Structures are given as structure tokens and as C-alpha cells.
Amino acid sequence: MIGSKLVKRYRAASALWLLLYLSMGSVFASSWQDEPEARQQLHQLGLELALADVHPTLTEWWQQAVAESTASDMADDQLLLGVQSFWRHWSDLSFFDRQHLRTRKADLSFSEADRANLKLAGQLKRRWQLVQGLMPGYANYAQLQQQLTRLLELQDVSWPVLRTTTVRPGERMDVIPQIRERLRMLGDMPNAPEVALPAVPDMDLVLEDTGIPDDTTLSESDFTAPDAHDNGVAVSSSPLASSSQPAASQFIDPQLYDSDLEQGIRRFQQRHGLTVDGVIGPQTFAWLDTSPLKRSQLLMRSMMRTLIGDELPSSYLLVNIPEYHLRLYQNQVMVLESNVIVGRDERKTPVMANKITNVVFNPPWNVPRSIINKDIVPKLYRDPGYIERQGFEVLDGGEVVPRFIWQRRLEEGGGFPYRLRQRPGTGNALGAYKFHLPNSDAIYLHDTPTRGLFGRDSRDLSSGCVRVQGAEQLANWLLQDQLSSSRLAALKANRETRWIRVAEPLPLFMVYWPSWLDADGMPQFRNDIYGFDKAMNSPFGAG
Structure with a gap:
């Protein structure tokens, strides 16, 4: 570095x-x-x-x-x-x-x-x-230069907006040839020859033009009916078909969203962190319409951010916020990766360099004041029973406040000056594990009971903390040299809150890299969820 x-x-x-x-x-x-x-x-x-x-x-x-x-x-x-x-x-x-x-x-x-x-x-x-x-x-510096060269070579290529209605495999649309060509230029489809429909024989030809004897009688059975999969192009078995004419199955309808194009779209979607379903919707179109120059700038700005220090420790945790992903490295080798959920735009997960010092089993959730005021108190006016159903305790100092007291004060306009703590349990917002980081912003990593959210493409959903899909594996790795597997399982099964200090605090880097090069040297891109790269000046002037 x-x-x-x-x-x-x-x-x-x-x-x-x-x-x-x-x-x-x-x-x-x-x-x-x-x-x-x-x-x-x-x-x-x-x-x-x-x-x-x-x-x-x-x-x-x-x-x-x-x-x-x-x-x-x-x-x-x-x-x-x-x-x-x-x-x-x-x-x-x-x-x-x-x-x-x-x-x-x-x-x-x-x-x-x-x-x-x-x-x-x-x-x-x-x-x-x-x-x-x-x-x-930079990692893979030679490949980075190659990718920049390839993208900048496309700078003068016409790059019109392709976005239209959603396109699904099997459909025919005028925009399909342009999509296919754009994927080819971006490296998601191999080079292929231009495609065209075969010429349909002219049925009005006179017989002498065909070389067929005058006494030849042509019956309806000499022609095969068009097959639905041939898109209306008939494959003839009659003497009218030239022996040098290629079969219609060798031709590609340029406006058809065929299986080859679908594979290219799926590769493209994977490179951009989108749902890999082959459906060309608004998000896929948005990235297809992103110009080569903007791509080169996004890639280069992110590569600058990868220079995070002179030396990295042998073992560390890397959370890439816009990728919604976590990677754990041990002796510079990745040993664990996991999807994560990060803060939404109005409650961003901050970039930071820190260390995990403790694993907390069955943690209570001390609700931040901002969440109490913005999210929970408005609900209490409509639904006072929300507190009990969610397993919250209302605290004044160290004392539990009965419901009739806090509810009356709320109804009389006295506000809600109390603390909220959610008891450990299956519905606890922190799940079974919390990974403590010493910081003044109350930001940390934790488990979550809402596992289904990890299946989403866009996972900027939290109030700033990082929810980890593989929280149990991370906890076991952090404490593997201190506690046996049976002891770890017992701590999780017991509903009691236990803080376990990590023998060697694990360095943590929360980074903001919306683009990088993958193992094959291909650029990966993700949405700029916090607008770090919203305003960029072109080095070539306007455009």
C-alpha cells in the first residue's frame, strides 16, 4: 500500500x-x-x-x-x-x-x-x-490498467439510452440487438458474428427458374409447416430449397431474447449485484446505460479507497458497505464471508477502522434514543401494547417503569423520557450475538432474527449497525482458541447475557468500495448507496 x-x-x-x-x-x-x-x-x-x-x-x-x-x-x-x-x-x-x-x-x-x-x-x-x-x-494493477484501457477505448462509441419496458427471455423487441452489442463491448458476451434471418424462398418463381422439370408436380406435402419455435420461418424439404442454403435453425433472430443473451445478462447482473434472473428491468437497464467513462471513474475512485494503509494485519475483518458483504481474513487468506445488512441512507453505516473486543451472547438491546423518538414513540400513540409484544422494558435509571405510568405521561403530553431495553430472546433485534466495537456512535455488528432480509439485493435497511448473516460462524472463529464448541453452544442456548472478551481483538475495516476487480480481473460494480461518487468531474471535459 x-x-x-x-x-x-x-x-x-x-x-x-x-x-x-x-x-x-x-x-x-x-x-x-x-x-x-x-x-x-x-x-x-x-x-x-x-x-x-x-x-x-x-x-x-x-x-x-x-x-x-x-x-x-x-x-x-x-x-x-x-x-x-x-x-x-x-x-x-x-x-x-x-x-x-x-x-x-x-x-x-x-x-x-x-x-x-x-x-x-x-x-x-x-x-x-x-x-x-x-x-x-493496487491489487491486480496490470489488470486494472487493461480494464481502464478497454473502457476508455469505448469513450467515443455512441452510447444511447436503451432503457425501455421490462424485457424477459423469449420476447422479441427492437432494443435486443443493441443490448447484445452492449454486453459484447462490456465483456459479458463473447464476440459473435452478425446475425440475420435467412431469405424466404419466393413462391412466385416460375418453374424454369428453379431448374425443376416442367412435368414435375408439387404437392402441399412438399413444404413443411412453420414450427412455432422457428419464429415463423419455414424450413422447406422441397426441391425449391438449395442444397447450399443453411438450415433455419442455424440463424438467430436478432430481435429475439434468446438463451445466449440470457446467459450474458445473468453474468452482467452478477457483476452488478443485481437479482440474477435474466429479466432486464430498471436496475439492469440503469447499469447497461452507464457510460464507459463513468465506469472507469467509478472503478478508479474505488481502487483509490482500497489503499487503506501501509500494511494490513495478518488477520482482519473487512465489511464492504455498498457490497453488503463481509470477509474474514486469517493470515491474509479469506476463511469466512457473509452477506450483511447496513444502514439506510438517512442512518448510514459509517466507514471506520476499529477492533472487535467482545462477543456478547444473548445480548439485550438498549434502544438508541434516535430510534425511540423517530420510530417507537409514534407507534406507542397508536398501539401502547407494542412495548410488551416486542419484549421491551421501560427503564428510568435502573428501575422498571410500569405501563400505567409511562402511558399516562405520554397521553398527557409529557413525552417519553425513558430508556428502552429489549430482553434477550428469539425476537430480540440483535439475535444471539453482538460483536462489540469501542466507539462513541453505538455502532457494532450483530445477529438478527429477520433472516429473510439477507435474500434481498439492496440491503441498506438498518439503523446504522451491521447485521451479519454468518454471525454464529464469526463468533465461533473469534473464540475458537478460548472455548470448546460445546461451551459455545451452551452459551448460546442459555438465555443469560454473557460478555466474552476476545483474547486478541480483531481489526475491523468498514470500507466503501462500490467497484473492484474480481478474481478474473473483471470489474464489479455496486450501487453508490450513500452518494460518495455522485458528483464526478470528467478529465476530458464535458460529457
Whole structure:
């Protein structure tokens, strides 16, 4: 990961270059044109940061370096010094600021030592060493560059809006050929030759045109009736069919939503976190209509966020909020993954770096004041029995408040100044497990009794905490070296609340990555549920 290590390495190299420079005296400086590979890689680094829209000045310097009218050694020098300054700023950012890409106001100034270092590199024709020192630590960096190149090659391709009514397999629509071509360009369908319907024989041909003897009599049985699956195209077995004419089954109706297209749509839906059902509805159309440039920008901004620190611990938990997914790594190997539910937009799950310190078995739920005021109190005016049915206790300090007292106060307009605690049990909102994180926002991970919600595509449903589908497996992993499996099962079965301290607190990173590269190097995309990437400036101007 790029960060303080890169800065230290750069500073050490700078000192060495400066010593060499002072000892050499004046040497004729070469041009960036003499080091084309270094120049090309520098422009690539500038492009990546410009796509991520991390700093307007850096984007401007990249534009000047690559535009034919402004390209020069001075523009390339300025870009390299700017990229160096940017990464120095990045190394000082907190985890929180990196996830939010709070870099647009970064100080991109550079020192005389930076200039001298670059001048010496030019004199020795070793600019590539400076450029190599700025290579970020993205996973699958070569595949990332390939994907960016492929997407940007589509930038000038016409990309009209395809969205129309919902399209289902087996239907015929005018938009189908465009959908098929778009999937091909995005890599979800293999290249295929253009398709066309076969020519239908002209029944008005005179017999001498067919080469059939005059005394030949044609009966109705010489022609086969159209099969419903051939979409009205008759396959003839008569002498009128040329021996070189391919069978109709070899042709594809370009407007038919066939099985090959359905497979491509399913791959596309899987890559975008949608319901994999082959039905082209509003969500699928929305992603089909997302331009290649916007895709490249979303991918690049998320890849920036993956640079979460100089080093990751050997074991840690990663919750990707817009993916609704959790992954547990042990010695850098993933040992558990699970679907999760995160906060809805008005009660966002925050990005954070923290540690799981305790596993709480059969936890009570101390209801946050915001939920009491916004959700529960309005229900009590209509349904005072809601408290008892949900297993809540009304508390004033440490004392339980009888119903007639809190209800009378509520009815008389005195408000509801009490605390609410939900007793452990099958209906408890936290389920059987809570994973405690020391923080002031009362945010933590927990189990849930409403298991059916994990089957949804969009799972931004909670009040900020993270509900974990695989909560029991996570609890067992955290405590496997402390408690036997039978003891763990007994703690869960007993309705008593028990706090168990984790021997080695587990680092937790809640990240915001709406895009990333999968194991095959293909970009994965998810909805930007909290609007982190809502406003993006194009590095190529309007569009």
C-alpha cells in the first residue's frame, strides 16, 4: 500500500540524488522524449488520478502534459512533481479521509529539493526510477490498467439510452440487438458474428427458374409447416430449397431474447449485484446505460479507497458497505464471508477502522434514543401494547417503569423520557450475538432474527449497525482458541447475557468500495448507496 513507506523511500532516494548532483557539476539534461517508457507510465499515473477526480489542479496538469498543444518537458516535470506531492499528502490522511477521498484541497507544492532531484534524474536519464517509486499498491494493477484501457477505448462509441419496458427471455423487441452489442463491448458476451434471418424462398418463381422439370408436380406435402419455435420461418424439404442454403435453425433472430443473451445478462447482473434472473428491468437497464467513462471513474475512485494503509494485519475483518458483504481474513487468506445488512441512507453505516473486543451472547438491546423518538414513540400513540409484544422494558435509571405510568405521561403530553431495553430472546433485534466495537456512535455488528432480509439485493435497511448473516460462524472463529464448541453452544442456548472478551481483538475495516476487480480481473460494480461518487468531474471535459 502506498503511504509513509513510499514517502520514506522517496526521501531517501532524493537525498542520494542530491548528493550525486552536487558532486557532478553541470551535465546536459535529456528530454522526457528520451525516456518514452517513463513518460508513458507518468501519463498513465496522471490519468488514473484524473479519472478518480482527486484534485482539480492535478487533473489540469495531466491534461497539459498529454495535450498536443501544451505537451512539453516542463509540463511532464510539473505532472511528476504534482503526483509526488499528492502521494505525500495521501500518506498523512486518516482511514476515514481516504474512504471519503478528501484530497481536493491537498497542498501540491514542491520544494527545491524535489526540483533538484528531478533535474538530476533527467541528466542521468533515470526518470523512470522516480516514476517507478510512485507506482501505487493496487491489487491486480496490470489488470486494472487493461480494464481502464478497454473502457476508455469505448469513450467515443455512441452510447444511447436503451432503457425501455421490462424485457424477459423469449420476447422479441427492437432494443435486443443493441443490448447484445452492449454486453459484447462490456465483456459479458463473447464476440459473435452478425446475425440475420435467412431469405424466404419466393413462391412466385416460375418453374424454369428453379431448374425443376416442367412435368414435375408439387404437392402441399412438399413444404413443411412453420414450427412455432422457428419464429415463423419455414424450413422447406422441397426441391425449391438449395442444397447450399443453411438450415433455419442455424440463424438467430436478432430481435429475439434468446438463451445466449440470457446467459450474458445473468453474468452482467452478477457483476452488478443485481437479482440474477435474466429479466432486464430498471436496475439492469440503469447499469447497461452507464457510460464507459463513468465506469472507469467509478472503478478508479474505488481502487483509490482500497489503499487503506501501509500494511494490513495478518488477520482482519473487512465489511464492504455498498457490497453488503463481509470477509474474514486469517493470515491474509479469506476463511469466512457473509452477506450483511447496513444502514439506510438517512442512518448510514459509517466507514471506520476499529477492533472487535467482545462477543456478547444473548445480548439485550438498549434502544438508541434516535430510534425511540423517530420510530417507537409514534407507534406507542397508536398501539401502547407494542412495548410488551416486542419484549421491551421501560427503564428510568435502573428501575422498571410500569405501563400505567409511562402511558399516562405520554397521553398527557409529557413525552417519553425513558430508556428502552429489549430482553434477550428469539425476537430480540440483535439475535444471539453482538460483536462489540469501542466507539462513541453505538455502532457494532450483530445477529438478527429477520433472516429473510439477507435474500434481498439492496440491503441498506438498518439503523446504522451491521447485521451479519454468518454471525454464529464469526463468533465461533473469534473464540475458537478460548472455548470448546460445546461451551459455545451452551452459551448460546442459555438465555443469560454473557460478555466474552476476545483474547486478541480483531481489526475491523468498514470500507466503501462500490467497484473492484474480481478474481478474473473483471470489474464489479455496486450501487453508490450513500452518494460518495455522485458528483464526478470528467478529465476530458464535458460529457
